[in-house]
Amino acid sequence: MKAVVEVENLSKLYDLGAIGASSLRESLNSFFGKRRNGSTKSPKEAAEPKVADSRAGPTPNSFWALKDVSFSVKPGEIIGILGRNGAGKSTLLKILSRITEPTSGRAILRGRVVSLLEVGTGFHPELTGRENIFLNGAILGMKRAEIAAKYGEIVEFSEVGKFIHTPVKRYSSGMFVRLAFAVAAHLDPEILLIDEVLAVGDAGFQKKCLGKMGEVASRHGRTVFFVSHNMGAVRALCEEAILISDGRVKMTGKPGDVVSRYLADSIPTDPDNEGEIWWDIADAPRGDDVALRGVRMLDKQGRPRSTFEADKPFTIELHYDVLLRLRGARFSVILLTQEGEIAFAATDHLFQSETQLPGYYKTTCFVPGGLFNRRSYVVQVQCDIPGERTVFNHGCLSFNVAGAGNQSSNFPETWPGVLCPRIEWKVEEMEPADKG
């Protein structure tokens, strides 16, 4: 079977000197300064510039955003692309969608490409929903007749039917996103490139979009590239995954393996830092209005720990700054196994006040004992405003669960399952007569 996407030694050199001083600083920060530990400077931190060296270009102010990236993709596959911020995922996607040219190497795409680096690109607030469907569809490469043929389906999928003749500036953000995604979902491309767009919209609609993407790939034999921080989605949807780190392909393989490698790489394993992590305001996971300042995992005695007894409770504290008046935000902790399967997620939404004024806050999650299995887990912290936007979603800490298990067995065996809750059993010897 002929590969539908072939990428050979694709490289992209960015020349930072060509831009003004302020943007130069920003770029440097965003590419090299993403190290998350702000408060403690360990020897490992000092060694950080090495990463930069490996990406340094031929001149002092240039660096390789991508270096010798090669892979190929068979038709009908869904490929997940994982990597930290600044690893080069977006650059790769921008080259594949022809927004910018590579410096060297090449890529061959066999089929009609549609890239969705953002939902609602080119939407004009003054135009009605209907007018925007046509405009947006055309921007994404559809013919007028194709859009007209799909118009009914798009309106139905978007669930904004009644307001289709209203200018989109009057839409709620949820409606806007639904309409925009509906257009994109009906493009019917042979190769679909998607970047993080599913981080928007409410959960129900996200699920619908993921379903639509899966359907596109399986039913129509289309190829989907999917860049996301949503590891659950990558695991559930993708058949192959590529891990990009420092501009290079670090690993390709089954999504489960790649996700676990990604998680293992992305969580700092600094021994001084066990059980807690703090950020400076500058490089904290954040939005404009809220910034995560620290995450701690504490045992019953209130000591930061990264290993817990299976049957003992512990707490997860999230420390954050509200920078601007914040409405309807909630914090969640998502606990994943080292392999990227979600064990469970919990949110403070019901305990959270509707409006938070600027200030320093702490939200604490009390995790009961007798819940986890004996394995390694990862804590992701997410802040979102339901139905509106995800402010950030960030892998923060990893921890181990050890000690006597909950599985009512004294053998030190690993029990299957992402969790292993303590379950009551009762064994009785019965009288034969009772059998009836």
Place this chain on the structure above:
Amino acid sequence: MAELTGESKYEIVIERSTGWLKVPWHELWDYRDLLILLVQRDFISRYKQTILGPLWHLFQPLLTTVVFVIFARAVGIGTDGVPRPLFFLCGLLMWNYFSQNITTGGATFVNNSHLFGKVYFPRLIVPISIVIANLVAVALQAIPFLIFLGYYKLFTHSLDDVHLTWLILLLPLPVIQTCLLSLGISLWMSASTAKFRDLVHLNQYIVQIWMFATPVLYPMSIVPIRWRWVNWANPVSVPVEAFRICLLGRGTLDLHEIVLSSLFTWFLLLSGIAIFQRVERTVIDTV
């Protein structure tokens, strides 16, 4: 798999391109629907929030004409024997078209950096759509001109020697030249403003000064011989004057001026396309 092999007419090779004139002509054709929709968008979005809507097109040249008439009276500029309002309205038709094209089209990359950073389509579509959308404005601006023309023809004797001649058939030529010329210049300006953002401000002054070097406020005939080279060097002079000749039969143009200006137009257009395509390939890395 039959589905895919059947449609394998799409094969895109992405690599660093070399060479200057690599214009995706067939792609431009494939995206013709987008061109139409962009024209429509420009038009709708520009007037939806204004009370007068497209009527602004009628008022704007009228207001400018009033100012010009007052000024011309005070200074005493001749208008080749054409009533002043008619003369100015006629010149402004072409000049406004030209200046609007280069002010909006000249910042294509700067104004659309967000869009260009998110999706691919042939970038040339955007300046082309601007030039076409503004043509609709010209058609609207022609209405007050025609009203004045009718008034002077029917109710006064000042236009008795002005007749409809075969020259009216040549009217599309100066319009097309203005269109191509302003497209070429806006491509040059887009490419340069993308690299050097400050030029956006400079361009506005260039347009203002440019008008005085163009026979809008005065006829070519009153330009002293030793200053005629300014009009030769200014490629937009010829279509503005030619437009007036075609409509009113008044004006001064030599054949060599027309030839020079046409050559200049083609040169600016082709080199503009080349430089635009050159910049377009990696512009998003710097904008």
